[in-house]
Amino acid sequence: MGTRAFIMKRSNPKTVKIPRYNKIPRDIKHSVLASIFQDLHSAPDLRNLLENINRLIKEEIHCQATLISIYDPYREELVYHSLESESLATEFKLKLGQGLAGKIAASQRPSYIRDLTDFPLSKVIYESCGIPYQQILGCPLIRRGALLGVIEVFLANHPEASADDDLAYLTVLSHQFAISLNYFKQSEQLERKSLEEENLAQVSQRIxxxxxxxxxxxxxxxxxxxxxxxxxxxxxxxxxxxxxxxxxxxxxxxxxxxxxxxxxxxxxxxxxxxxxxxxxxxxxxxxxxxxxxxxxxxxxxxxxxxxxxxxxxxxxxxxxxxxxxxxxxxxxxxxxxxxxxxxxxxxxxxxxALIEKNRLEQELSIAREIQMTFLPRREPPLAGFDVAGLNLPSSRGGRPVGGCHWRCVRQRHSRFFDHGQFPRQPPGRDPQQLCDQYHHVKSESAALGKH
The missing domain is CATH 3.30.450.40 (GAF domain)
Incomplete structure (x- = not known):
């Protein structure tokens, strides 16, 4: 690990500051990182990308195991991914600030942990995965200020100085991992949106x-x-x-x-x-x-x-x-x-609605023809009077209606009186009864045709 020695300042016994990229030795910068970058970008899908990350970490740091959790910005949680899972995503999830990975994601700072007393949720996850957790390196994956995930690397009996060097090197590698993961997520999102738009166009054509x-x-x-x-x-x-x-x-x-x-x-x-x-x-x-x-x-x-x-x-x-x-x-x-x-x-x-309107207009036309056969062809001659008639259908419920009949009557002792023959009534009482009946023109005309 001598070729990976960096000048660092420890802020506390468990946290290491991210080293500047220009402090990386030139030979590592041009050889190892270039090779790593090429390996990562050759992955065709997320599973292959995670496999490459897992392999590269084990080759470079010689760890026992690694865990990668990917951040879901919509639900604001880290979802652990496993190569042994068919869908990659597992049921293990942590909110920001929960567990070791959640704390690293919230602070966006790498950490070296030897005691999980403060992280019981992480302890449950590690034990469920069958991973020993004597020494743990944790590093956030960040690209252009956006959190993408967290990498946890599990060491076995490493000297503390060597673990510090490994954490510094993991921090450098995490930048390459973040670039590849961000590129893959954007490509996957564009591909998914393109497929959705294509399916939506087909569905729109069907409906x-x-x-x-x-x-x-x-x-x-x-x-x-x-x-x-x-x-x-x-x-x-x-x-x-x-x-x-x-x-x-x-x-x-x-x-x-x-x-x-x-x-x-x-x-x-x-x-x-x-x-x-x-x-x-x-x-x-x-x-x-x-x-x-x-x-x-x-x-x-x-x-x-x-x-x-x-x-x-x-x-x-x-x-x-x-x-x-x-x-x-x-x-x-x-x-x-x-x-x-x-x-x-x-x-x-x-x-x-257009079909219904056309049907109704056709019915009214038929009704009009029927009704015209029962109307006088000309006005009756009355000396001293000009007689004219006009029928304007009204509209109720959006349907034209007509054929309104009314009569003013009053019943008293089984007798009917014409308007003007009503006896005097007390003030406030209406002596008239109006019978107002509305019928569809076609129905009335058909009824007239029966008599």
């Missing part, structure tokens, strides 16, 4: 192919399954004025579930996003009593409003049986999908 609202909702639910993993989903469309649930389509719920229970899910989701009109992640449903767990197995969920021209026309829900499973990237993709769905839903609703 824009139907103009039938009921069929469209089924297509949307099925298309979402290929974008974001989930155990249950629901689309709840709202009535324009009352904002009550008008139509719903769900996936992943039991077939015998009560429909009222599903409506409660939609109403709760509507309340969660109704005021802010912003999508939310519910990482722990037990903390959100407004959201109704109709399946009794959901642990986390995402809810987003379906907006059209800044008007909420529905609400979208996704559920997972795992807690804390969704990320900000999932939420961003969910919002993009809901926007595409909103455009297709609005288009389908407008198409249905």
């Amino acid at each position: 824009s192919s139907s103009l039938d609202p009921d069929e469209l909702l089924d297509i949307i639910i099925n298309a979402l399954r290929s974008l974001i993993p989930h155990d249950a989903a629901g689309i709840y469309l709202l009535e324009r004025n009352s904002q009550e649930i008008q139509r719903m389509v769900v996936y992943g719920y039991p077939l015998d579930i009560n429909q009222d229970r599903l409506l409660e899910v939609g109403r709760g989701a509507r309340q969660l996003v109704g005021e802010t009109r912003a999508a939310v992640i519910l990482q722990d449903l037990s903390q959100f009593p407004l959201y109704v767990d109709a399946r009794n197995s959901a642990r986390s969920a995402m809810v987003t409003p379906i907006l059209s021209n800044n008007r909420m026309i529905g609400v979208f829900t996704l559920e997972s049986d795992q807690a804390d499973v969704y990320t900000s990237d999932d939420l961003a993709l969910f919002k993009k999908f809901s926007h595409q769905a909103a455009l297709s839903i609005e288009k389908a609703q407008l198409h249905r």
